[in-house]
Amino acid sequence: MKIYLDHAATTPVHPAVSATYIKVSETVFGNPSSIHSFGRESRKWLDDSRKVLAQSINAEPSEIIFTSGGTEADNIAIFGSVTTMKDKGNHIITTNSEHHAILNPCKQLEMLGFKVSYLEVDENGQISTDQVKNALTDETVLVSIMYGNNEVGTIQPIREIGGLLKEHQAVFHTDAVQAYGLIPLNVDDLGVDLLSVSAHKLNGPKGIGFLYQRKGLDTTPLLFGGEQERKRRAGTENLPAIVAFSEAVSIAQQYMEQNTANYQRYMSIMTTVFDEQAVAYEVSAKCAEKLPHIVNISFPGTDIESLLVNLDMAGVAVSSGSACTAGSLDPSHVLTAMYGEGSSKLRNSVRFSFGLGLNDEMVLKAAKKTAEIVKRSVK
Amino acid sequence: MKTTKSPADTRVVVGMSGGVDSSVAALLLKEQGYEVIGIFMKNWDDTDEFGVCTATEDYEDVISVCNDIGIPYYAVNFEKQYWDKVFTYFLEEYKAGRTPNPDVMCNKEIKFKAFLEHAMSLGADYLATGHYAQVVEVDGGVSMLRGKDANKDQTYFLNQLSQEQLQKVMFPIGNMEKSAVREKAVEAGLTTATKKDSTGICFIGERNFKEFLGQYLPAQPGDMKTMEGEAVGRHDGLMYYTIGQRHGLGIGGAGEPWFVIGKDLKENVLLVGQNFDNDALYSDSLTAIDVNFSTVRELPQTFSCTAKFRYRQPDTQVTVELKGDGQAIVRFAEPVRAITPGQAVVFYDGEECLGGGTIDTVIKNGKQLEYVG
Numbered sequence: 001m002k003i004y005l006d007h008a009a010t011t012p013v014h015p016a017v018s019a020t021y022i023k024v025s026e027t028v029f030g031n032p033s034s035i036h037s038f039g040r041e042s043r044k045w046l047d048d049s050r051k052v053l054a055q056s057i058n059a060e061p062s063e064i065i066f067t068s069g070g071t072e073a074d075n076i077a078i079f080g081s082v083t084t085m086k087d088k089g090n091h092i093i094t095t096n097s098e099h100h101a102i103l104n105p106c107k108q109l110e111m112l113g114f115k116v117s118y119l120e121v122d123e124n125g126q127i128s129t130d131q132v133k134n135a136l137t138d139e140t141v142l143v144s145i146m147y148g149n150n151e152v153g154t155i156q157p158i159r160e161i162g163g164l165l166k167e168h169q170a171v172f173h174t175d176a177v178q179a180y181g182l183i184p185l186n187v188d189d190l191g192v193d194l195l196s197v198s199a200h201k202l203n204g205p206k207g208i209g210f211l212y213q214r215k216g217l218d219t220t221p222l223l224f225g226g227e228q229e230r231k232r233r234a235g236t237e238n239l240p241a242i243v244a245f246s247e248a249v250s251i252a253q254q255y256m257e258q259n260t261a262n263y264q265r266y267m268s269i270m271t272t273v274f275d276e277q278a279v280a281y282e283v284s285a286k287c288a289e290k291l292p293h294i295v296n297i298s299f300p301g302t303d304i305e306s307l308l309v310n311l312d313m314a315g316v317a318v319s320s321g322s323a324c325t326a327g328s329l330d331p332s333h334v335l336t337a338m339y340g341e342g343s344s345k346l347r348n349s350v351r352f353s354f355g356l357g358l359n360d361e362m363v364l365k366a367a368k369k370t371a372e373i374v375k376r377s378v379k
Numbered sequence: 380m381k382t383t384k385s386p387a388d389t390r391v392v393v394g395m396s397g398g399v400d401s402s403v404a405a406l407l408l409k410e411q412g413y414e415v416i417g418i419f420m421k422n423w424d425d426t427d428e429f430g431v432c433t434a435t436e437d438y439e440d441v442i443s444v445c446n447d448i449g450i451p452y453y454a455v456n457f458e459k460q461y462w463d464k465v466f467t468y469f470l471e472e473y474k475a476g477r478t479p480n481p482d483v484m485c486n487k488e489i490k491f492k493a494f495l496e497h498a499m500s501l502g503a504d505y506l507a508t509g510h511y512a513q514v515v516e517v518d519g520g521v522s523m524l525r526g527k528d529a530n531k532d533q534t535y536f537l538n539q540l541s542q543e544q545l546q547k548v549m550f551p552i553g554n555m556e557k558s559a560v561r562e563k564a565v566e567a568g569l570t571t572a573t574k575k576d577s578t579g580i581c582f583i584g585e586r587n588f589k590e591f592l593g594q595y596l597p598a599q600p601g602d603m604k605t606m607e608g609e610a611v612g613r614h615d616g617l618m619y620y621t622i623g624q625r626h627g628l629g630i631g632g633a634g635e636p637w638f639v640i641g642k643d644l645k646e647n648v649l650l651v652g653q654n655f656d657n658d659a660l661y662s663d664s665l666t667a668i669d670v671n672f673s674t675v676r677e678l679p680q681t682f683s684c685t686a687k688f689r690y691r692q693p694d695t696q697v698t699v700e701l702k703g704d705g706q707a708i709v710r711f712a713e714p715v716r717a718i719t720p721g722q723a724v725v726f727y728d729g730e731e732c733l734g735g736g737t738i739d740t741v742i743k744n745g746k747q748l749e750y751v752g
Binding site for chain 1: 432434453454497502
C-alpha cells in the first residue's frame with residue numbers, strides 16, 4: 001500500500017468536498033453576474049461561501065478576493081500593492097526563505113527598479129521583528145513575510161511585525177498558504193493588510209484560493225475584464241470550486257484541534273522508530289514554533305536523490321526542496337538560507353508532511369520503511 | 380555475473396537521455412517483462428538568462444516516453460561530478476595541445492560509474508543504456524561486442540569499461556539497426572520517434588565549438604607555418620585545431636589543400652602542410668596510457684588484434700605490447716594517417732571490443748613525432 005506523506009505539496013480532496021463540487025457543478029451553473037433566476041441562485045451560493053471563508057479569518061466578505069490559487073493571490077498582493085503605492089516609495093522587505101510565488105515576483109520588481117531587502121533567516125528558519133524594523137525605510141511600501149514555511153514549517157512572528165507596521169505606510173502581506181486550515185488565523189489579531197491562501201492545501205480543490213485585502217486598501221488588479229470581485233479580479237467566478245473550498249475550510253476548522261493532536265502523535269511515532277532503530281537523524285528548525293503538519297528531517301550520510309527514489313519505490317511519498325525543470329533536485333533555497341551553501345543537510349533532508357487519510361499504523365509503517373532505507377543508504 | 384532471476388524479478392534502471400535510442404531501450408526491456416525504471420541524468424547546467432535550459436526539453440521527452448511505456452521516471456544530478464571528472468579533464472587536455480574525448484571519459488566516470496552506483500543504490504540488478512554495443516555471456520564473464528549497426532557502433536566510446544562494470548550493463552538496442560530502432564519507436568508511438576539525433580559533445584550541443592571553448596580557455600593566436608618554417612597564415616589559437624584537419628585554416632589559393640600536421644606549443648605555432656596524404660601526417664606506432672581491458676580473457680604481453688584510432692574509422696591491423704602500469708606500445712601493420720594524442724585507441728578481436736587506452740605519443744621509424752603533441 002502506498003503512503004502519502006507529502007500533504008504540504010498538495011492534499012487529497014475530502015470526500016464531502018468533492019461531493020459538494022460535483023453537486024454544484026451539476027446543479028448550479030448560472031453566472032453569478034446574470035440578472036435572471038439562474039444567476040441569482042449562483043450568486044447566493046457564491047455569497048454564502050464568501051461569508052464562510054471570511055469568517056474563517058475574522059474578515060468581512062467584501063475583503064475576500066477569489067483567485068486561481070495561492071500564486072495568484074501572492075502576485076496580486078505584491079504587484080497590486082506596489083503599483084498602487086508607486087508614489088510613496090520603491091522598497092520592499094521580504095525574507096530569503098519565502099515561497100517562489102513571492103521571491104520571483106520580487107525579482108521581477110527588482111528588474112523594474114524596485115529595491116528588495118531579503119531578510120536572512122537564522123538556522124531555525126526564523127526572522128526577528130528587529131530585522132524588519134532595521135530594514136524599514138521611508139521608502140518601504142510593502143512587507144511580505146510568510147506565515148508558516150512550506151519546507152520546514154517555521155512560523156514567523158507575524159503578530160509582532162503587524163504591530164510594528166501599524167504606524168508605517170508599508171502594506172503588510174503574509175503568505176498563509178501553508179498555515180491556513182491548520183492553525184487559527186485572525187487578520188485583526190495579526191495586523192495584516194493582505195493574506196494569501198489556497199484550497200488545495202486543506203483538502204479542497206485545486207485552482208482556487210483567495211486574497212484577503214483589508215477594507216480601505218487598494219491594489220491594482222492584474223486581470224482586467226468584467227466587474228467580478230468588485231473589479232479587483234475579473235473573470236467569471238469558479239463557483240463549484242469556491243463552494244467546495246468553503247466546505248473544505250469548514251471541515252478543517254471543525255477538526256483542527258484533533259488534526260493537530262494526530263500530527264503530533266505521528267511525529268512522535270516516527271522519531272520513536274528512528275530512535276529505536278538507531279537511525280541517525282536531526283529535525284530541522286528544532287527550536288522554532290512550527291506548523292503542526294510539517295517536519296523536515298536530515299539523515300546524515302545519505303543522499304537525497306537516492307533516498308527519495310528508494311522511498312517512492314517502497315511506496316512512501318515524501319519530498320525535498322523543489323525539482324528543477326529538468327527533474328533533478330536543486331538544493332532547497334530554504335535550507336540554504338538556514339544552513340549555508342556548504343551544508344550537507346542540503347543533500348540529505350527529507351520533508352514529511354501529514355494530513356487526511358493517515359493513521360498511526362500507516363505512519364508507523366512509513367517510519368519503519370524510512371528507517372530501513374536510511375540505514376541501507378548511509379555511506 | 381548474469382543472474383538467474385526471471386525478468387519480472389529483475390530491476391533495470393535505464394539511463395534515459397530523451398532521445399530515441401534510450402527510449403526504445405526502455406520499451407524493449409519493458410516488453411521483455413523487466414521491472415524498468417527510467418532515470419534522466421543532468422550533467423550540465425546551461426541555463427540561460429531566461430532560465431531556459433536544454434535539459435528541460437529532454438526531460439519533458441523522458442516524461443512523455445516513460446508515461447507511454449508505463450514506467451516510473453526520476454532524474455539525478457551529476458553536474459558536480461561531471462565538472463570535476465569530465466570537463467576539467469577536457470580543458471586540461473586542450474590546454475596541453477591534445478584533442479580529448481569527453482564521451483569516453485563521461486562513460487568511464489559518470490554513466491558507468493556514478494550513475495551505475497546510483498542505480499545500484501536503488502536496488503537495480505542492471506543498468507541499461509541506448510548504446511549501440513552488445514554484451515554477451517561467455518565463459519567466466521561477459522564480452523562486449525560491436526553494435527550490429529556497423530555505422531552506429533559505439534564500442535569505441537565504451538573502451539574504458541571494466542569487466543565488472545560490463546557485467547552489470549545491458550545494451551538492449553545493440554543488436555538492432557538504427558532504422559529498426561526508429562521503426563520500433565514509430566510503431567509504439569513514442570514522442571521521441573522522429574527526434575533528431577543529438578550531435579557533438581553533450582555540453583556544447585549545437586553551439587559553436589570555438590566560441591564555447593573560448594569562454595573557458597584564453598585563445599592565443601599565432602603563426603601557421605610549414606614544416607620547413609615558412610609562415611603561411613595565422614591561427615586563432617592552437618586548441619581550435621586537431622591533427623589532420625582541413626577545414627577552417629583560411630589558407631587556400633592555388634595548389635593542393637592545406638592540412639594541420641602538428642602543433643608547436645612552445646612557439647605557439649600551428650604546423651601545416653599540403654596534400655591529404657602528406658607524409659608528415661603518417662606514423663607507424665603509438666604509445667598509449669590508461670589502457671583498460673574490458674574482456675574477461677587474459678591477454679599475453681604481446682598480441683595481435685585490430686584497432687581504431689578514431690570513431691567510425693575502419694580497423695587497422697596492429698600488434699600491442701603491454702608495458703605495465705596501463706601503458707602499451709601499439710605498432711601498425713601499415714602506416715596510419717593523423718593519429719591524434721588525446722583520442723582513444725581501441726582494440727578489437729573480430730567482433731569483440733577488448734578495451735582500449737588513450738593515445739599519448741605518436742612514433743615513426745622509432746622516433747617520437749614531437750610536433751603532434
